Amino acid sequence: MLYRFTYTKDGKPNPRIYDAVNTICKMAQKRSLVAAVLIATGASEFFTQDLEDIAERISPETEPKSRSENSQLSRSSLEEQSSAIMEKLGWSKITASAFAEKVTGKKFRKDMSTKELHLLVSAMLQELEKIPNQPKSK
Incomplete structure (x- = not known):
């Protein structure tokens, strides 16, 4: 410089x-x-110079044409996914909240960062795979 x-x-x-x-x-x-x-x-x-993050914040509903396995899902998508898994597991909100606190240290999704939501969804998917006769998630 x-x-x-x-x-x-x-x-x-x-x-x-x-x-x-x-x-x-x-x-x-x-x-x-x-x-x-x-x-x-x-x-x-909340502040970024990464253009992919900016585009995701402007229109989070729009999914990119091709997404690598390592790329992050949008926050709303992660919340929907965790709700669907919670339902499949048959967990009440109290059970899910206790599990979330155990995994991320936070009880509520609104208090979690996107990274913590990823961690929560991954942990929930692992719990789902432990249940016999449960279809494997993709």
Whole structure:
């Protein structure tokens, strides 16, 4: 990055190199401050530079044409899936809430991050597979 400021657009040495160094320091300070705030508040879940995440938040109902097995499902889809599994397991809301707290540390889906919802759905699917004569999930 320093190279960008070392020379002018004409390829000549920058006579104001100390201004460039100051600019780079300010940029680094600003980036570290933003990173610290995002980490400390957990706000990185709500702010992203990943275009796939932005598209998912704008229209979560629209499914991508091709989805790899490792890509994340939308939050509403995960909530629907957990409800369907809960029904298949024959769990009451109290039982499901206790299981969710055991798996994620949180009782309610609204309090969980998308990652925690993934964890919950995976754990519920494992419980479903333990039941004999139950069709395997895809």
